[in-house]
Structure formats: C-alpha cells, structure tokens
Amino acid sequence: MTDSSTTPTGATTHDPGTGPGETAAGEHHVDVGTVEAVVRQQLSRALGGRRGMLEAAAPTITFTLTFVTTKDLRLAIGLSVTIALALLVVRLVQRSSVQFVLNALVGIGVGCLFVWLGGRNGGDASQQALAYFVPGIIYNAVYAGLMVLSILTRTPAVGLMVGAVSEDPLAWRKDKQIVRLCSTLTWVLVMPCVIRVAVQLPIYLGGRAADDADPYVTALGLAKVVMGWPLQLSALALMAWLLTRDRTPVTDPGTSPARPAT
Numbered sequence: 001m002t003d004s005s006t007t008p009t010g011a012t013t014h015d016p017g018t019g020p021g022e023t024a025a026g027e028h029h030v031d032v033g034t035v036e037a038v039v040r041q042q043l044s045r046a047l048g049g050r051r052g053m054l055e056a057a058a059p060t061i062t063f064t065l066t067f068v069t070t071k072d073l074r075l076a077i078g079l080s081v082t083i084a085l086a087l088l089v090v091r092l093v094q095r096s097s098v099q100f101v102l103n104a105l106v107g108i109g110v111g112c113l114f115v116w117l118g119g120r121n122g123g124d125a126s127q128q129a130l131a132y133f134v135p136g137i138i139y140n141a142v143y144a145g146l147m148v149l150s151i152l153t154r155t156p157a158v159g160l161m162v163g164a165v166s167e168d169p170l171a172w173r174k175d176k177q178i179v180r181l182c183s184t185l186t187w188v189l190v191m192p193c194v195i196r197v198a199v200q201l202p203i204y205l206g207g208r209a210a211d212d213a214d215p216y217v218t219a220l221g222l223a224k225v226v227m228g229w230p231l232q233l234s235a236l237a238l239m240a241w242l243l244t245r246d247r248t249p250v251t252d253p254g255t256s257p258a259r260p261a262t
Helices: 035-047 048-069 073-094 101-121 125-131 136-152 157-163 176-209 214-226 229-245
Strands: none
Touching: 035 214, 048 073, 048 101, 048 229, 073 101, 073 125, 073 214, 101 125, 101 136, 125 176, 125 214, 136 157, 136 176, 157 176, 176 214
C-alpha cells in the first residue's frame, strides 16, 4: 500500500515505507493493520518466488534422477551437493539471499546422515537411498504436530506470526475473532504436511519390506517434488481465498474490532 486510506473494515493503511502493523515512527502497533495484511506479507517473504522454489527442489530432483539412472548412490549425493553449492555461489556473487540454498544444503546433509546410518545397519544401496527421504517425513510429522499443538493451546502459529509485528506479541489472543481466523489459517498450513506423511510414509515402509527398493526410491523422489512447493502453493492459494472473504481487523485489547462495511 502506498497511500494512507481507510479500508472497508475501518482499518487505516500505512504511509510509504511502512509495513502492516508499523507506524511512520517505526513503532509496531497491532491496531493499525489487519491479520490479512500481516499474513500476506509474511507468506510473501517465506515463498522466495520461483527462484526459491527451484533452489529447494533442484537437489532432490538431481539426487532422484541420478540414482534411478545410474544406481550409484555416491554419484547421486555428489551431484545434488554440487548443484546446491553452484546455486549458493551464484547467490553469493549476486549478493542476494542464500536462505533457500542453505535450506537445501541442510536437507542434503541430514539426508546423507540417514544414508550413512542405513549403510551401518546393513542396508544395500537402494535401502540407503530410501533412507535419504526419511528426514523429510520426520520433519513434516513433527511440524504438523507442533502446529496442531499450537492450535489446541489457542496460540496458533499464524497468530504468532501476526503478533511478531506488535509490541505485545500475545495481545491478539484476547480477541476471539482473531484467534479463530488464525487457527483456521494454521489448519490450512498443517494439511500439506499431513498429506505428505500420509503418502510418503507408506511408500517408505513398502520399500523397506521389498526385495527391490528402486521403484520405491523413484516414487518417493517424485512424491517429494510433487508434494513440495506445488502442494504448499495450493495451501497458500486457499489461505489467500480465506483472507479475501474474511477481513478481520487486528485491534488493541479492550477495543471492538471494526466490522466490514455493509
């Protein structure tokens, strides 16, 4: 937003150079924005655009394609690391954010640890390649569990995101309308994680029990890519739809939320 004006909810937008919940003086106040505006801004930062999506997916695609075609686990890991490092160098040369490349490198590192553990337990190359995908399954299960816990304790994760722009990070919890909306949005973020675990865990377990795990490695690699950013973008699109149909002003405790104009 570039000009100061009044929205249909009665909330005042911001002067140039200030973000949702931030005044021109640089102080953060929850009462000068909307939950919707804050969430949109935070999600926009989290996405990283097409480039961030590519950087997150490229190492997994490289690992899967290389192993499926060559059955050489070391080569598959080496090429995925090489791709990630090349993307990191480009980012450093351009002096742009390295967040998504570093995320990919951390994922590769943890995956390699599980591959090593699989080898120590006597697994063959296919079983070790299968283990490469275990950290992603664990991450999604834990992430979903924590998000659900935040909802059950009436401190939904999206609400904490909104509270981060205020002087009192938990003041929003006193407004039932805001808690309800943030809980709904948090449920939307939980669903991709639940779907990933529900699909990928049976594939992994099937591969563990199979004599030939190669088809399961291929299926897991495909599922990881397809259920990565595409599934996340679908969830964010649903969030965007919810945000456009239910504008909930963020207000100071003790004040009545502004209602949509009729």
